[in-house]
Structures are given as structure tokens and as C-alpha cells.
Amino acid sequence: MAHSPLAYQWAWNAVFNSAVGQLALTGLKYTLLVCGLSFAFGSAMGLLMAGLRMSHRFPFTQIAYVYIDFFRTTPALVQLIWVFYVLPILVGITLSPVASGVVALSLNAGAFFAEVFRGGIQSLPSGQWDAAVVLGYSRPATILRVILPQGLRRALPATANIFISLLKDSSLLSVIAVPELTYQAQTQAAQSFRPLELYTALAVAYFVLTYPLSLTSSWLERRFRIQ
Amino acid sequence: MPMRGDRPNGTSVFGGAKAVEVIGLCKAFGSNVVLNGVDIAVSEGEVLVVIGPSGSGKSTLLRCIARLLPITAGEVRIGDQVVQQGGAGWKRRREITRSARALRGEVGMVFQQFNLFPHKTARENVAMGLRLVRHASREDAKGASVELLTRMGLGAHLQSYPAELSGGQQQRVAIARALALRPHVMLFDEATSALDPELIGEVLSVMRELARSGMTMLVVTHEMGFARDVADRVIMMDDGVVVEEGPPSALLVKPQHERTQQFLHSVLDR
Numbered sequence: 001m002a003h004s005p006l007a008y009q010w011a012w013n014a015v016f017n018s019a020v021g022q023l024a025l026t027g028l029k030y031t032l033l034v035c036g037l038s039f040a041f042g043s044a045m046g047l048l049m050a051g052l053r054m055s056h057r058f059p060f061t062q063i064a065y066v067y068i069d070f071f072r073t074t075p076a077l078v079q080l081i082w083v084f085y086v087l088p089i090l091v092g093i094t095l096s097p098v099a100s101g102v103v104a105l106s107l108n109a110g111a112f113f114a115e116v117f118r119g120g121i122q123s124l125p126s127g128q129w130d131a132a133v134v135l136g137y138s139r140p141a142t143i144l145r146v147i148l149p150q151g152l153r154r155a156l157p158a159t160a161n162i163f164i165s166l167l168k169d170s171s172l173l174s175v176i177a178v179p180e181l182t183y184q185a186q187t188q189a190a191q192s193f194r195p196l197e198l199y200t201a202l203a204v205a206y207f208v209l210t211y212p213l214s215l216t217s218s219w220l221e222r223r224f225r226i227q
Numbered sequence: 228m229p230m231r232g233d234r235p236n237g238t239s240v241f242g243g244a245k246a247v248e249v250i251g252l253c254k255a256f257g258s259n260v261v262l263n264g265v266d267i268a269v270s271e272g273e274v275l276v277v278i279g280p281s282g283s284g285k286s287t288l289l290r291c292i293a294r295l296l297p298i299t300a301g302e303v304r305i306g307d308q309v310v311q312q313g314g315a316g317w318k319r320r321r322e323i324t325r326s327a328r329a330l331r332g333e334v335g336m337v338f339q340q341f342n343l344f345p346h347k348t349a350r351e352n353v354a355m356g357l358r359l360v361r362h363a364s365r366e367d368a369k370g371a372s373v374e375l376l377t378r379m380g381l382g383a384h385l386q387s388y389p390a391e392l393s394g395g396q397q398q399r400v401a402i403a404r405a406l407a408l409r410p411h412v413m414l415f416d417e418a419t420s421a422l423d424p425e426l427i428g429e430v431l432s433v434m435r436e437l438a439r440s441g442m443t444m445l446v447v448t449h450e451m452g453f454a455r456d457v458a459d460r461v462i463m464m465d466d467g468v469v470v471e472e473g474p475p476s477a478l479l480v481k482p483q484h485e486r487t488q489q490f491l492h493s494v495l496d497r
Contacts, residue, residue: 150346
């Protein structure tokens with residue numbers, strides 16, 4: 001007998017009840033916490049690495065190249081597992097799942113931030129540097145007052161895209177038992193045997209989180225093109 | 228027009244030395260030699276105009292003097308201080324860089340593309356240098372920048388961003404920005420070449436005023452009228468060397484060298 005999807009008895013009460021609602025809220029808190037921290041640390045890391053990459057000085061540029069290439073080309077999941085399982089053995093520090101997750105996502109996002117910041121900064125006309133040099137601005141003053149305000153502003157739309165990626169990649173943290181949204185959905189599905197409803201709701205939840213960001217990114221892009 | 232405002236009239240800034248001295252300047256980008264032994268001396272208060280075809284090295288010359296480019300050989304002096312030395316070892320170069328810091332803002336430069344800071348208003352563009360380089364207080368910087376811009380006829384545009392200003396207005400802000408630091412030498416790198424024709428006049432008149440007030444100026448331009456009226460001396464450059472030099476009444480009217488004649492013919496008789 002063929003089963004059509006519409007013949008399935010959807011039991012949405014398995015999702016929309018107060019117990020699951022509590023779990024979802026907890027999941028949301030952890031998702032946002034992890035994403036927020038990773039965004040902050042990742043952008044700091046990205047700024048540092050972009051600076052090293054553009055420094056024209058031998059050891060610094062190499063360090064930046066290696067970091068950026070490694071974290072952009074290996075899967076985030078592999079990086080996460082490595083930080084959680086391998087790093088403690090190597091370095092002797094054991095990190096909690098949340099901490100490991102934030103470290104891994106920050107390092108990952110940092111590589112993308114570095115390229116995005118570098119792109120924004122290098123897209124500035126060289127005349128900006130010339131003007132600052134001729135006016136006698138010190139190098140730190142030039143970077144802080146002239147280059148970064150303009151360069152980072154140009155990088156803003158791409159930065160929104162990185163945040164969207166972070167939101168999606170935060171679901172990977174479920175494999176190391178961080179109680180974010182995906183993990184909550186998984187454990188609940190195992191208990192209530194309603195994977196269809198739960199995972200559909202999960203997908204919708206992620207969409208609701210990321211869609212406003214993608215609209216913001218498009219809006220930012222349009223705004224900067226006109227300028 | 229603010230000039231050597233901090234010194235009473237008649238006092239020399241550079242003592243007996245030339246304001247700008249370029250000795251045997253060579254500049255190569257890899258194997259491409261752009262400046263091939265240039266010797267120039269600009270006296271205090273003199274207006275030197277540099278003309279020549281594109282690719283002759285005029286802009287590169289100004290950029291070397293402004294320390295935007297390292298030089299391959301030769302020497303550049305502002306007053307009696309060496310600011311560029313070709314072929315120097317890294318220790319000497321570091322020494323020169325350190326001593327050049329004392330001359331911050333001393334040599335002002337105005338660019339063809341204005342190079343205003345687009346994220347700052349006109350007034351902020353001018354005041355920023357005073358705060359960052361001269362360590363002026365916010366009020367002093369504000370007062371000075373308002374005064375300078377008003378003298379340029381831009382009093383109504385203090386709060387405007389560069390994108391809201393015409394090319395001529397932007398360039399006048401750029402000139403004010405350079406003048407705010409009270410330089411004793413001003414370099415103009417084709418300051419009017421990117422302007423619509425009807426806007427050129429307002430910038431040239433600012434430059435004329437500046438020259439009249441005794442500023443030492445090194446001007447690269449295609450504006451032959453300006454050269455004829457304002458220059459004390461004109462230099463013709465081609466292929467990285469100085470081909471001819473002389474007062475405008477001589478060089479522009481009766482050029483001696485064939486290349487000068489060719490160039491002037493192509494520029495003037497159209």
C-alpha cells in the first residue's frame with residue numbers, strides 16, 4: 001500500500017506543547033550564545049589575521065596564510081571534533097563542549113572574516129593612504145581613523161553572510177552534546193518518535209533565524225552600492 | 228590666506244638653504260626607469276611649474292619629494308634636511324625616517340583625485356590633521372578649520388560630506404586640509420586635471436592667491452595660462468629628465484629645445 005505524505009498523521013501537538021517549548025527555548029539560548037561569542041571572537045581573530053596577511057613581513061604573512069587556508073578548506077565538523085577530542089590530549093587543557101564549540105567556530109569564522117576584512121580594506125583607493133602619509137598621520141592613526149572605518153564598512157554585507165553561516169554551523173555542535181537547537185530536536189525526537197514534525201519545526205526555526213539576516217545583508221549591499 | 232603665519236614677514240624659514248632640493252634623483256620600478264637623474268632646486272617663496280607629456284615622470288617626481296615613494300638613487304632635501312637618500316643602508320634609512328618625522332605636515336600635497344576622507348565632513352577633513360598631527364585641542368582645531376574653509380569660500384559647506392560637493396569644492400577642501408598644518412612647501416599634482424572645465428577657475432584662483440602670499444610651490448599642471456601668469460620658473464620634463472628650464476616668458480614663448488617645442492605645440496595649438 002503506497003503511503004502519500006498527506007496520509008501521514010501529522011501530530012503537531014508533539015512539537016507545540018509546553019515541554020518541548022521549554023527545550024526549544026533552551027536550545028535557542030545556546031544557539032544564540034554560541035553564535036554571538038563565535039562572531040565576536042571570530043571577528044577579532046579575523047581582524048588580526050587580515051592585519052598579519054597584509055603586513056608584508058615574512059613570518060607574519062606566512063602565519064596568516066596557513067591559518068586562513070587551513071580553516072577555510074577543512075570541514076567545520078572536523079575542526080570541531082578536533083578541538084573537542086584531540087586538543088585536550090595534545091595540550092592537556094580540557095574544554096567544556098560549549099567552550100570547544102565556541103573555539104572551533106571562532107577559528108573557523110575567523111578565517112572567513114580575515115578574507116572579508118582584507119577585501120574591504122584593499123578595495124580602498126590607494127590615494128587614502130597617500131593623503132594620510134602626506135598629512136603626517138602616524139601609521140596607527142591612519143589605520144584607525146582612515147582605513148578601518150571605510151574598509152570595515154565595505155566588508156559589512158559579507159560579514160552578515162558569515163553570521164548566517166555561523167548560525168547554520170552551530171547545528172554541528174550537537175555532535176558534542178552542546179544543548180543548542182539541533183541537539184534539543186534530536187533528543188526530543190528520540191523520546192517522542194516524532195522526527196518529522198520535530199525536524200520540520202527545526203528547519204523552520206533556522207530559517208526564521210537566518211532569513212532576516214540575509215535580508216539585512218542584501219539591504220546593506222544595496223546601500224553601499226549607491227554610495 | 229594662511230601662510231608662513233607663524234613667522235613675521237621677511238623671516239626666512241629655511242635659512243639660506245633652498246626650500247626643496249632634488250639632486251641626481253633616479254627612480255626605477257624594477258627595470259622601468261621613470262626618473263633618470265633629475266636636478267631641481269626650488270627657492271623659498273618660488274613657484275615652480277613642471278610641464279611635460281604623460282609618462283615623463285612629473286607625478287613620480289612629486290611623490291618622491293613627498294616621501295610617498297622610496298628613491299633608487301640621488302637625494303631629496305627639504306631645507307637643509309635630507310628626506311630621501313637613494314641607495315642608503317637600512318640604518319641610514321631608519322635615521323632619515325626618524326628625522327623626517329619632525330617635518331610632518333611641512334610639505335603639503337594636493338592630488339589630482341582629491342583623496343578626501345569620504346567618511347568625514349569637510350570641516351572634519353581639515354580639522355583631523357590638526358588634532359592628530361599638531362595635537363591641537365578640539366576647539367582650536369574646529370576654529371582653525373572653520374576659518375580656513377571660510378576663506379576658501381566654503382563656509383556654507385562645513386558640514387557637507389565630500390560626495391555632496393562639486394569637484395572644485397572638494398579640491399578646495401583638500402587644499403585647506405593641507406594648509407591647516409601650516410606647510411612651508413606645497414606640491415600640486417595636476418590639481419585641476421580631474422575637474423570639469425568650469426570648476427578649474429575656482430581652484431586656480433586659490434592657487435594664485437597662495438602663490439601671491441609667498442608660499443613655496445611646486446606645481447605639475449597642464450594649465451599653461453597659470454604657468455605663464457604665476458610661475459617664477461617653468462621646467463619641461465620628458466622621459467624622466469629635465470629637458471629645459473627657464474622663466475615662463477622665455478620657455479613658454481620661445482622654447483629652445485625641440486622636445487619642448489613639440490610638447491607646447493601639441494598642447495597650445497589645438
